[in-house]
Amino acid sequence: xxxxxxxxxxxxxxxxxxxxxxxxxYQIANVSTEIGGSTTHLVNIFLDRNWQTHLMTKxxxxxxxxxxxNELEExxxxxxxxxxxxxxxxxTVIRTLDHEYVLSLHDSISAFSASDDLPYAAIAHCDxxxxxxxxxxxxxxxxxxxxxxxxxxxxxxxxPNLLRNVHGVLLNESEFNVLNKGYSLELMGLMxxxxxxxxxxxxxxxxxxMYYTNKADxxxxxxxxxxxxxxxxxxxxxxxxxxxxxxxxxxxxxxxQCKLR
Numbered sequence: 193x194x195x196x197x198x199x200x201x202x203x204x205x206x207x208x209x210x211x212x213x214x215x216x217x218y219q220i221a222n223v224s225t226e227i228g229g230s231t232t233h234l235v236n237i238f239l240d241r242n243w244q245t246h247l248m249t250k251x252x253x254x255x256x257x258x259x260x261x262n263e264l265e266e267x268x269x270x271x272x273x274x275x276x277x278x279x280x281x282x283x284t285v286i287r288t289l290d291h292e293y294v295l296s297l298h299d300s301i302s303a304f305s306a307s308d309d310l311p312y313a314a315i316a317h318c319d320x321x322x323x324x325x326x327x328x329x330x331x332x333x334x335x336x337x338x339x340x341x342x343x344x345x346x347x348x349x350x351x352p353n354l355l356r357n358v359h360g361v362l363l364n365e366s367e368f369n370v371l372n373k374g375y376s377l378e379l380m381g382l383m384x385x386x387x388x389x390x391x392x393x394x395x396x397x398x399x400x401x402m403y404y405t406n407k408a409d410x411x412x413x414x415x416x417x418x419x420x421x422x423x424x425x426x427x428x429x430x431x432x433x434x435x436x437x438x439x440x441x442x443x444x445x446x447x448x449q450c451k452l453r
Contacts, residue, residue: 193242193244194242194243194244195243195244195318195319195320196243196246196319196322197247197318197320197321197322198234198235198238198246198247198321198322198323199248199322199324199325199334200231200234200235200247200248200322201250201251201281202227202232202249202256202257202280204226204256204279204281204283205225205226205228205229205282205283205284206224206225206282206283206284207223207226208221208223208284208285208286210287210289211289212288212289213288213290214288214291215286215293227259227280228260228263230422230426231247231249233422233426234322234426235247235264236264237426237427238430239267241430241434244318245270246270246272246318247269247270247272248272248310248315249271249273249274250273250275250276250308251273251276251280252279252280252281252301253277253279254279254280256279256280257273257275257279257280261273274309274310281301290420290421291420291421292422303325303326303330304327304330305327305330306329306332313337315338315341316337316338316339316341317340319342320341320343320359320436321338321341321342321343321344322344322346323345324345324347324348326348328351331350335357339357342359342360343357343359344359344360344362344429344433345360345361345362346429347362347363348371349361349363349384352387355388355389356387356388359390360390360391360392360441361389361392362393362395362429363393363394363395364395364396364397364420365395365396365397365419366419368394377394381404381409382404384404385404385405385406386406391403391404391445392405393432393445394419395417395418395419396411397419397420399414399416399417399418399420400412400414401449405442408442410445412449432448435447
């Protein structure tokens with residue numbers, strides 16, 4: 193069975209949903225509450241495709257935290273939770289047809305740290321791992337204790353000295369613009385693939401998909417704007433990893449490109 197480890201946390205969210213593709217003044221919105229957020233969606237799409245899914249997370253001491261954990265465990269997810277004596281993180285979100293904007297974040301749950309007692313042995317067998325943590329000592333501990341997992345950085349990437357342990361990096365254009373430290377996309381792609389990262393994929397704001405490997409680089413247009421919508425982005429990542437189960441990255445991307453024509 194295909195297996196994946198995911199690091200992430202939940203949130204209790206107040207969501208204002210509009211029917212427009214962009215933010216407009218005085219537009220009508222439906223108001224709802226959600227428990228979970230992007231981590232929950234990412235876990236669910238892998239569960240739906242019968243991946244053995246392991247989630248490393250931090251939870252609060254409230255009903256919302258237990259609800260998130262129970263719902264995922266009932267679906268078959270292995271949840272390894274470190275509980276803190278505080279409420280679950282809360283967010284206020286505006287969701288358009290194409291984007292999701294977090295207006296405010298009360299981040300009560302602390303980030304992962306190297307001192308966290310997590311059961312790394314439970315994920316050491318996984319085919320892939322998805323992580324977005326920036327704490328260098330914590331990430332180093334994860335890589336050291338689960339060395340056979342193909343680690344993929346989603347939304348960010350670690351300090352350069354840890355890149356040799358990273359299989360792939362997935363960013364959207366906005367994330368790249370924050371993280372690039374003045375380097376062009378082409379130069380960044382060349383640099384990190386030379387270090388040892390197998391692939392860098394950037395989902396552009398105009399809907400294009402740019403990719404860099406140590407053997408190829410190219411750009412192609414997608415049918416959906418994966419970079420603008422986090423749910424679609426997660427689905428793109430799932431499709432890519434399913435192809436990578438059998439093919440090298442260049443072939444997997446070519447298959448994906450042909451599928452979109």
